[in-house]
Amino acid sequence: HSVLTQPPSVSGAPGQRVTISCTGRNSNFGTGYEAHWYQQFPGTAPKLLIYGNTNRPSGVPDRFSGSKSGTSASLVITGLQAEDEADYYCLSYDGSLSGWVFGGGTKLTVL
Amino acid sequence: QVQLQQWGAGLLKPSETLSLTCAVSGGSFTDSDFYWSWIRQPPGKGLEWIGEINHNEDTNYNPSLKSRITVSLDTSKRQFSLRLTSVTAEDSGVYYCARGLATNLGAFDNWGQGAQVTVS
Numbered sequence: 525h526s527v528l529t530q531p532p533s534v535s536g537a538p539g540q541r542v543t544i545s546c547t548g549r550n551s552n553f554g555t556g557y558e559a560h561w562y563q564q565f566p567g568t569a570p571k572l573l574i575y576g577n578t579n580r581p582s583g584v585p586d587r588f589s590g591s592k593s594g595t596s597a598s599l600v601i602t603g604l605q606a607e608d609e610a611d612y613y614c615l616s617y618d619g620s621l622s623g624w625v626f627g628g629g630t631k632l633t634v635l
Numbered sequence: 636q637v638q639l640q641q642w643g644a645g646l647l648k649p650s651e652t653l654s655l656t657c658a659v660s661g662g663s664f665t666d667s668d669f670y671w672s673w674i675r676q677p678p679g680k681g682l683e684w685i686g687e688i689n690h691n692e693d694t695n696y697n698p699s700l701k702s703r704i705t706v707s708l709d710t711s712k713r714q715f716s717l718r719l720t721s722v723t724a725e726d727s728g729v730y731y732c733a734r735g736l737a738t739n740l741g742a743f744d745n746w747g748q749g750a751q752v753t754v755s
Contacts, residue, residue, distance in 0.1 A: 526681070560741045562682070569731055569749050570674075570682065575742035613682055615741055623697050624684035624741060 525616050527552065528627035534632040536604045544599040544630045546614035552595075552625065557617040559597030561590055564611045564629075573598060573612070601632070609634045636639060637662040641732045641747035643717075647754045653719040657732030657747050664713045665690050670735045671715040672743060673706060675752075677728040687735060722754045 529547040536542040537622055546559060553559065554561050561574040576592035577597065587608075589600045597616075614627040643655030657672070659667050663669065670685040686696040688706045705718040719726060730750045733743035 558739075558741060560743075562743075564682075567732075569746035570743075572652075572742055572744050575736070575739050575744075579739070581742075581744060615682075615684075617741060621698060623695065624683065626682040629681040 526628040527621065527625045528614050528616060530612075530614060530627040530630045532628070533631045533633065535635055536601075537635045538604055538606060540604045541600065541602045542604060542632065544601075544612050544614075544632070546597040546599070546616075546627050548595045548597070548616060549618075549620075550595060551620035552616040553592060553597060554595040554617040555619050557619070559590060559592045560615040561588075561597075561599045562613045562615065564613065566611075570613065604634055606634045608632060637655070637734065637745045639732050639734065639745055639747035641730075641750050643750050643752070645693065645728075645751055646755060647722050647752065648704045649723050650721055651754075653717070653726065653730075653752060653754075654730070655717045655730055655750055655752075656714050657716070659715075662734075664705050665710050668737050668739050669689075670737055671706075671708065672733045673717045673730060673742070673749060674733055675726075675728050675730045676749075677725070680728075685719075685730075689737065723755050727752060727754045 562570040563573045564570040577592040641657040670689040673685040686706045703720045732747040735744040736742040
């Protein structure tokens with residue numbers, strides 16, 4: 525089981541808002557380690573979407589936002605678009621494991 | 636613009652050693668603001684962090700792979716490399732090199748194109 529737990533799939537209609545959760549532990553988010561989010565399309569390398577819990581790299585639309593509270597983090601996508609259909613992964617450092625850990629990934633389907 | 640270009644043997648037999656190299660063009664390679672990482676993805680599965688190295692050649696490895704991994708740096712060639720010994724079928728997948736931001740640890744902002752590795 526992943527140290528960071530994500531729902532396997534989420535879906536939403538165009539224009540809607542979806543939330544992808546990432547549930548961690550005291551050894552990662554609970555210690556203060558930050559959440560990062562990556563977007564991956566089939567057959568391509570992941571792309572940094574959110575870093576440091578809430579920050580968007582240049583070029584990432586403001587429809588994407590991140591937050592962290594306690595031992596959980598969330599990625600919110602508003603105004604859902606067909607092009608957002610992809611896999612999304614959260615990432616954090618885990619002090620108990622002494623390394624970076626990814627969530628299991630969430631497949632977003634745009635209905 | 637930073638680009639990471641990676642290559643290495645794609646088909647290995649069990650017990651052989653996987654070797655991959657990632658060349659970095661554009662941007663700084665020796666700046667303390669960056670570190671260099673390897674991440675892999677088994678077929679149909681999620682991402683797994685393998686290890687990383689910084690400009691001082693300090694390394695940090697995934698504990699589950701630590702006994703088999705070496706990540707090294709060649710600053711003269713602007714390259715970093717991964718060696719994984721004693722491979723098994725479980726090591727098959729796509730291997731990515733990536734640049735990490737030392738000012739925002741965990742933020743991998745540039746990635747290589749990926750290298751398919753099959754152990755059979």
